[in-house]
Amino acid sequence: MLHPQVRFSPSNIAALKKSLRDRYPHIKSSHLDEAIAASFGFKSHAALRPALLQVVNHARLIVITDHMLLLLRLEELGYRDIDAGDLRHLMWDIKFPDHWYDQHLEKAVTKRRRPTAANSQ
Template structure:
């Protein structure tokens, strides 16, 4: 089972995801895409998401998961029926997000933490 896409919560990533959604489904209005994307991140409205986005975008590294089921549900509520859950899930995974959640330092730390310890090593796994 495919997990939800985890992205860095930044204005550029949200804008890129919105653009990809509207490219795939051109009939979705801009404001509806905003509301649906906010719902996919667990917010009740775009205004609520925007308040948090503006608050944390410059100072924190906040990761969010996009739930394609919530995205599909909100789009359906807004009148866009017949959309494919699998296509929406694929979309959230395949978007080339400009603001990657792993920088080189974080990626190296993760790689080091999960690297197997050699059998003949004196190192103790942490």
């Protein structure tokens, strides 16, 4: 099953949390933090924070979000009324503010992937 891939950044995590809060207002904020961390493969939000702070200024890390890991963590926290299919669709529909590439980097990547012309010197 395919999962959304997003840039690992504070603004993308905030967008994910906002979308989840809008759709599931009954879930506590701290529980969403824990579930979001789980969706990225972290054991806790406390484990996610240092990794996020470390890569935000130095790297463009693309991570896969897994709605089933998010759902499992929410179930562990007592939220059993969430439909897996609805959650999956929500995760795919989120408009993340930080794209994989900024405009400058996207041009550089596109230029590298363009084949060299046969008649070039």
